[in-house]
Amino acid sequence: MDLEKNKTIKDGAINVGDGAAIPSKQDRGLFNAWRVAFFGAIGTILYLVIAKPDPYLSILKFLPDGILVTFQVTVEAILLALVIGLFAGLGRISRNPFINGLSSLYVEVIRGIPLLVQLFYIYFALGRIVNVPAIASAVIAMAICYGAYMAEIVRAGIESIPKGQMEAARSLGLSHAQAMRHVILPQAIKNILPPIGNEFVALLKDSSLVSILAVSDLLRRGREFASESFNYFETYTMVALMYLLITLILSKLISIMEERLSVKSR
Amino acid sequence: MDLEKNKTIKDGAINVGDGAAIPSKQDRGLFNAWRVAFFGAIGTILYLVIAKPDPYLSILKFLPDGILVTFQVTVEAILLALVIGLFAGLGRISRNPFINGLSSLYVEVIRGIPLLVQLFYIYFALGRIVNVPAIASAVIAMAICYGAYMAEIVRAGIESIPKGQMEAARSLGLSHAQAMRHVILPQAIKNILPPIGNEFVALLKDSSLVSILAVSDLLRRGREFASESFNYFETYTMVALMYLLITLILSKLISIMEERLSVKSR
Amino acid sequence: KQEKVTTITVASDATWPPMEMINKDKKIEGYAIDFFNAVGKEAGIKFEFKNTAWDGIFAGLAAGKYDMVVSSVTITDKRKKTMDFSEPYFESGQALVVMKSSTAKSIADLKGKKVGAQIGTTGAFEVKKNNGVTLKTYDEVGLAFEDMAAGRIDGVVCDTPVAANYALQKAEYKNKFIIAVNIPTKEFYGAAFPKGKKELLEKVNKGIQAVKAKGIDKELVKKWIGTK
Amino acid sequence: MSNQDSNVMVDIRNATKNFGSLKAVNNVSLQVYDGEKVVIIGPSGSGKSTLLRSINQLEKIDSGTIIVDGVDINNPKADINKVREEVGMVFQSFNVFPHKTVLDNVNMAQLIVRKRSIKEATEISRQLLEKVGILEKEKQYPGNLSGGQQQRVAIARALAMKPKIMLFDEPTSALDPEMIGEVLDVMTTLAKEGMTMVVVTHEMGFAREVADRVIFMDHGQIIETGTPEHFFTNPENERAKTFLSQIL
Amino acid sequence: MSNQDSNVMVDIRNATKNFGSLKAVNNVSLQVYDGEKVVIIGPSGSGKSTLLRSINQLEKIDSGTIIVDGVDINNPKADINKVREEVGMVFQSFNVFPHKTVLDNVNMAQLIVRKRSIKEATEISRQLLEKVGILEKEKQYPGNLSGGQQQRVAIARALAMKPKIMLFDEPTSALDPEMIGEVLDVMTTLAKEGMTMVVVTHEMGFAREVADRVIFMDHGQIIETGTPEHFFTNPENERAKTFLSQIL
Numbered sequence A, B: 001m002d003l004e005k006n007k008t009i010k011d012g013a014i015n016v017g018d019g020a021a022i023p024s025k026q027d028r029g030l031f032n033a034w035r036v037a038f039f040g041a042i043g044t045i046l047y048l049v050i051a052k053p054d055p056y057l058s059i060l061k062f063l064p065d066g067i068l069v070t071f072q073v074t075v076e077a078i079l080l081a082l083v084i085g086l087f088a089g090l091g092r093i094s095r096n097p098f099i100n101g102l103s104s105l106y107v108e109v110i111r112g113i114p115l116l117v118q119l120f121y122i123y124f125a126l127g128r129i130v131n132v133p134a135i136a137s138a139v140i141a142m143a144i145c146y147g148a149y150m151a152e153i154v155r156a157g158i159e160s161i162p163k164g165q166m167e168a169a170r171s172l173g174l175s176h177a178q179a180m181r182h183v184i185l186p187q188a189i190k191n192i193l194p195p196i197g198n199e200f201v202a203l204l205k206d207s208s209l210v211s212i213l214a215v216s217d218l219l220r221r222g223r224e225f226a227s228e229s230f231n232y233f234e235t236y237t238m239v240a241l242m243y244l245l246i247t248l249i250l251s252k253l254i255s256i257m258e259e260r261l262s263v264k265s266r
Numbered sequence C: 001k002q003e004k005v006t007t008i009t010v011a012s013d014a015t016w017p018p019m020e021m022i023n024k025d026k027k028i029e030g031y032a033i034d035f036f037n038a039v040g041k042e043a044g045i046k047f048e049f050k051n052t053a054w055d056g057i058f059a060g061l062a063a064g065k066y067d068m069v070v071s072s073v074t075i076t077d078k079r080k081k082t083m084d085f086s087e088p089y090f091e092s093g094q095a096l097v098v099m100k101s102s103t104a105k106s107i108a109d110l111k112g113k114k115v116g117a118q119i120g121t122t123g124a125f126e127v128k129k130n131n132g133v134t135l136k137t138y139d140e141v142g143l144a145f146e147d148m149a150a151g152r153i154d155g156v157v158c159d160t161p162v163a164a165n166y167a168l169q170k171a172e173y174k175n176k177f178i179i180a181v182n183i184p185t186k187e188f189y190g191a192a193f194p195k196g197k198k199e200l201l202e203k204v205n206k207g208i209q210a211v212k213a214k215g216i217d218k219e220l221v222k223k224w225i226g227t228k
Numbered sequence D, E: 001m002s003n004q005d006s007n008v009m010v011d012i013r014n015a016t017k018n019f020g021s022l023k024a025v026n027n028v029s030l031q032v033y034d035g036e037k038v039v040i041i042g043p044s045g046s047g048k049s050t051l052l053r054s055i056n057q058l059e060k061i062d063s064g065t066i067i068v069d070g071v072d073i074n075n076p077k078a079d080i081n082k083v084r085e086e087v088g089m090v091f092q093s094f095n096v097f098p099h100k101t102v103l104d105n106v107n108m109a110q111l112i113v114r115k116r117s118i119k120e121a122t123e124i125s126r127q128l129l130e131k132v133g134i135l136e137k138e139k140q141y142p143g144n145l146s147g148g149q150q151q152r153v154a155i156a157r158a159l160a161m162k163p164k165i166m167l168f169d170e171p172t173s174a175l176d177p178e179m180i181g182e183v184l185d186v187m188t189t190l191a192k193e194g195m196t197m198v199v200v201t202h203e204m205g206f207a208r209e210v211a212d213r214v215i216f217m218d219h220g221q222i223i224e225t226g227t228p229e230h231f232f233t234n235p236e237n238e239r240a241k242t243f244l245s246q247i248l
């Protein structure tokens, strides 16, 4: 009954997820906090817009296309990161010392450099080589960064499958690649999905960094509004509430998905 | 033998740390990658500075005070975050529904909003109310954000102590607070330190965000240099290498500290 | 190239009112926009403005992300080394904006204090010339003004039209800020091009001359900047 | 400190404790007299631990009253920490403090709660460690001790508060067989010295030798009470009979 | 596919496998003939599993040669996947694929490796499931099956490849006693049908009934070889004697 709650504590090792807290029904406090935060955010937005339409209503009208860009960057980056993470994660467990070394180096280097610096770097460095639009380079930069985290998730997910599964598949004459594809990965995915959900929320939040590159995401739109109207305080209030609302909804959806998943699988 | 490696996998739950990968000797691949990355970074810096002193040497000379600011922000923010996290973490396990609700709400809301948005918000909102210097408000903003993560670490650390310890202490006549202070927290700290080390590295990287607030940290210094000299590519190369070097050293120090700690405790 | 109307992508950091800024409809507008639309009419070019962060705007130009930068770029010798400029289309100076309560009459008066400017602008370079004054650079000039309103810095240096806009026209700041001094730096804005785009450069120059000849620039000053 | 019933140390009346819909302790009344040794036995889940733990309010009863040394512990005005000082508790899982040496384990509450000087506390601790036979381990950390040794530290730690009554909740059932004896010996000595004791245990030899009264619980209720002789030779209740036949 | 020694299915010569400084298999030679049933016994850690696993190269030997059905499996040019198709393996821990139904477990390698049509594969799978007695579970997931049922799925899965030899590594030792019989029955039937088998097991009744030859291993070496009668009634080696006296 209490097991679920202590899920993140083992061998004295504590891991606190990256992104927003994904509310589990087991954690009463957080579950209630989710509801309070969610309805609180909606309530506050409504109140502000109705009680002080100037500037709040104008802000609200100014933001929507930014939200779309935020979503676009997030979704595209996470998909690309997944692909990168899959290959790098497989590389991290490869017996080939070159591939293994390269993947490990990628993970180590990328995780050692701030995302913002990577964004600048890839944006400008990429600009020297090929002419990619701002959003595309932002997506690529985010994906390269998150790919390193995904790689670790993929690696851990694969390593969580008992090695007897691989042996049984190989004994039947499957090649290593076939065994991976038909036996290991399908099982690993179940373990991988929850932390990926977590990364998804984290990436959504970090996507705000692309505003630095003048990609017109939610935060950028807010900054544009503020720089023209000087309503910094009001604008950032609204932007923060929008992000909060989005991550709350997202993490709720993820937790529902996870529940479904754990019910379905037997 | 293999246990350590799988430390982060339990009940099918995978957790991948936030910050840079802290290299454990058990993870050969990553351990080697650490060395390659470390000496690679130093080698690259030396090569660039010697082979192309213009602009690399000038960049290198321009950055040091930025590094100091980066360290200052990181250390001050982590200390403040620890204090906040301690109280909020205790609040998260408090039986008092008001305190518990408030702490949970704090954790949920803060983790739902991008750090960059929080930085803008706290920086400018704070500026309207009181006159705090830029660095101080940056530190406060970082600490409020990381305090939420710390709170979860503290909570998990405390919950990892068997509840018989609290009962034994209370049975001896200690008050709840005395039992916390003399029995629970001293034991929890051992479990809490590794994830805090992880947060430390993560915070160091995230401290690059304060450059947005015109705090002259490492990244800001780099941007200033680039904007004047137009050496964007070269400058960001150098900045990325500096960050990499710092986080590599830091995560190494943390892993050494952890090893010492786990040897010492019995 | 045989066609009458070619479309040109123009980068502009639209956080520089009243020269370039974003209006409520998320369209770029301002003096420079009107001016170059007029230039385009004369030269048979269609300019498409693209909002771009100032920091890195020249890196993007060099990388070919856009064909031209119109973003209140002052023509300097140092910049000329890495890019080509059109004929000047606007004369500007630098202005020091301070709080009304301040007694400073020049940047030098702010020794030991902090003065803000947008990163990589001639305003920032101007502040740097004064030893003992701490320069704080911002991504957008608006953030510098906001920081001054919060009391974190003691002055902001930026181009005169922008200073006039912030200090004298915005309701929020009208009662707080004052232009301490206009520094006649005699600087001129030009459109920036990657090195070697002679053909386009000449077309634009002809357009600028035509617009000036028609006196459109005077009208636009009246529209966007107003009388002193 | 004492009232009309001065020789009653613990007075439980109609105590009931619910866990959800489960009545773990169901309308139980029990008096423990000064100097008396009461042994509680009963099948797993019968509520023995819950009853014991409610005496020093590790569990809070839902109805009924519990008076310990004259203090109604469920009275909101009662200082539960004061009551707990007088009630020593020994757990099945020892619960020694792993981050403190044996000596510091025994010293701690003396310093914090009784506010003794470190010198006085150490003196008392040494005496007690001597008594339970592990003085030579005083500088060790609990991690280096066997289960039996840890349990003796726990007993010394409780005794250091000079309690008026000691509660034991299956103190030997987490121990390897060869260590059970050393703990029971300490408890027997303690009993002989006149300590008031309530002991939940399945060690029938100990119960026979030490108990003044044996209480049999089932389904949260006291089913049978009697002297050890009576109880072990001739229990009246059917369930008690079955239980005894299983464990003897 | 075959060479001069056509009736030798597995030919192990001077095989040695080191784990660090430990010689898990130490200079072992062993021939298994077509249709022969070999039972390997020996104490824990004696190298039985390692020897068995090296036959289909789940462990790669450090020196010596292993020729399976005429193919030198340690020759870098040998296609190990081809060899493995011919060698069925059954593990102590079943290793059925939990994400696939019973039928899909048995179908999978037929489709991927043998490239049979789904229809043909399903037909073969059904026959085999019938044979091991769990056809009625074909739509179930392994999580809903008992250990004995899972092991029978694993056997059917291996048989579906139509292997020339079957290796069993303690196939019943992870099973509850009441399920051991159902698995041994399947294995006995298989043996009677003439399958070549190498079985590591502690089930002496099975060894007596089925084995042509019993091999006793200790410390990585084959210490004694003989017929079951000889071996169980009159072992020559001291260690074999001690071992037998312990497990019989």
Ligand SMILES: Nc1ncnc2c1ncn2[C@@H]1O[C@H](COP(=O)(O)OP(=O)(O)OP(=O)(O)O)[C@@H](O)[C@H]1O
Binding pocket: D019, D022, D024, D042, D043, D044, D045, D046, D047, D048, D049, D050, D051
């Ligand atoms: N904290 C709790 N929450 C819910 N139920 C509990 C709790 N503590 C005890 N119970 C339940 O109350 C009943 C009585 O438990 P208790 O521990 O008092 O039994 P016991 O007689 O000590 O058993 P044992 O010999 O196993 O220690 C049991 O059914 C138990 O499951």
Ligand SMILES: Nc1ncnc2c1ncn2[C@@H]1O[C@H](COP(=O)(O)OP(=O)(O)OP(=O)(O)O)[C@@H](O)[C@H]1O
Binding pocket: E019, E022, E024, E042, E043, E044, E045, E046, E047, E048, E049, E050, E051
């Ligand atoms: N992958 C491995 N790495 C290191 N040592 C190993 C490995 N596999 C086996 N060993 C060691 O090799 C020796 C032989 O192991 P093996 O599993 O072959 O013994 P076994 O006879 O099958 O024993 P059991 O009856 O316990 O299964 C043992 O000492 C074992 O610890």
Ligand SMILES: [Mg+2]
Binding pocket: D048, D049, D050, D169, D170
């Ligand atoms: Mg109990």
Ligand SMILES: [Mg+2]
Binding pocket: E048, E049, E050, E169, E170
């Ligand atoms: Mg084995």
